[in-house]
Amino acid sequence: MVDRAVSPADVAVTPKISSMRKLMQRKSTIAFLMTLPLILIIGILVVYPAFYAMHLATLNKAMTKFVGFGNFLFLFKRETFWMVVEQSCIFAISAVIFKALIGFFVAHFVHAIPAKGQRKWRGMLLVPWVIPPAMSTLAWFWLFDPSYSALNWLLERMGFEAIAWLGDYGWARFCVILVNIWYGAPFFMIMYLAALKSVPEQLYEAAEIDGANWWQRLWYVTLPMMRNIIAITVMFSLIVTFANFDIVRVLTAGGPIDKTHVFATWSFLLGIQGGDIPLGAAVSLFMLPILGVAAIFILRDVNKRGNES
Known part of the structure; x- marks a missing residue:
């Protein structure tokens, strides 16, 4: 039985897999991934309305003209x-x-x-x-x-x-x-x-x-x-x-x-x-x-x- 020769591509992939595995084993990474849905919800329900409120505050009463700090x-x-x-x-x-x-x-x-x-x-x-x-x-x-x-x-x-x-x-x-x-x-x-x-x-x-x-x-x-x-x-x-x-x-x-x-x-x-x-x-x-x-x-x-x- 002839062993398959190890190609340079396999040598390059192995460190990437091991580093990815180490990254996934870190508690901080796992915690971030688990809280990511909540972060997205906060971004949609809080961050976007906040920036939109800042945009509204720079408009006139009819919301058709930019007035800056007016x-x-x-x-x-x-x-x-x-x-x-x-x-x-x-x-x-x-x-x-x-x-x-x-x-x-x-x-x-x-x-x-x-x-x-x-x-x-x-x-x-x-x-x-x-x-x-x-x-x-x-x-x-x-x-x-x-x-x-x-x-x-x-x-x-x-x-x-x-x-x-x-x-x-x-x-x-x-x-x-x-x-x-x-x-x-x-x-x-x-x-x-x-x-x-x-x-x-x-x-x-x-x-x-x-x-x-x-x-x-x-x-x-x-x-x-x-x-x-x-x-x-x-x-x-x-x-x-x-x-x-x-x-x-x-x-x-x-x-x-x-x-x-x-x-x-x-x-x-x-x-x-x-x-x-x-x-x-x-x-x-x-x-x-x-x-x-x-x-x-x-x-x-x-x-x-x-x-x-």
């Missing part, structure tokens, strides 16, 4: 626009701060409960986050309703005057922020609870042996171990809160006198209800630099701590 310059001259910027920042920052604080303390409360009872408490505390925001906001709207408000009924029975919850812009801002806190705090709670469970008990035992009290254990053990989770959760919640639409839309629709509008609701008012889609797109795009700056600072701090550790 829509943005027009917005900068409107007092209502700067009021919306101020309200959006107050709404997002205050809501995220209170959600983070409430979620942090509630997570510690649940973490201290014995393991058998934690499942029940986690389920109950997650209910506000699980219910669709529009549906739960309708219940809050009934509580704040000027004619049938359950809160005003309680206040009157206690001898206080009724409050125009949604009629006064100060109280309306308070109501919008309160509902957002009620809806978003469980998300912080479940994220912080997962972070607390990942903190080694040996660290607490060592701190207790060194004579640290509960505050020192919280400050020197718990917070350093949770800082990355806190930063990422705050960044994610800040993005979602800035883009919030349904709570403001259902409760106040931006009123009274546009005092509770945020970027999403005012963009909807101008673009969909007002018929000026390019101007509405310009309003929505103004969130990008604000959120971009916040994300850069937060992620830079996370990467810095990661490199130090």
Whole structure:
């Protein structure tokens, strides 16, 4: 039996096959291939609309002429626009701060409960986050309703005057922020609870042996171990809160006198209800630099701590 001579082509193909096999065995390559369908879906549903919104923001109202930054310059001259910027920042920052604080303390409360009872408490505390925001906001709207408000009924029975919850812009801002806190705090709670469970008990035992009290254990053990989770959760919640639409839309629709509008609701008012889609797109795009700056600072701090550790 005569052996077949090895050709130069076979010698060239063999290294290619082995290198391809090694490439397919790498975990990063397998992970990329498994997430490729999701990346494509995100590209179609998120990236393309984002670039299309940028294109729309450079057109005139009839969408027939390129105006460049004309829509943005027009917005900068409107007092209502700067009021919306101020309200959006107050709404997002205050809501995220209170959600983070409430979620942090509630997570510690649940973490201290014995393991058998934690499942029940986690389920109950997650209910506000699980219910669709529009549906739960309708219940809050009934509580704040000027004619049938359950809160005003309680206040009157206690001898206080009724409050125009949604009629006064100060109280309306308070109501919008309160509902957002009620809806978003469980998300912080479940994220912080997962972070607390990942903190080694040996660290607490060592701190207790060194004579640290509960505050020192919280400050020197718990917070350093949770800082990355806190930063990422705050960044994610800040993005979602800035883009919030349904709570403001259902409760106040931006009123009274546009005092509770945020970027999403005012963009909807101008673009969909007002018929000026390019101007509405310009309003929505103004969130990008604000959120971009916040994300850069937060992620830079996370990467810095990661490199130090």
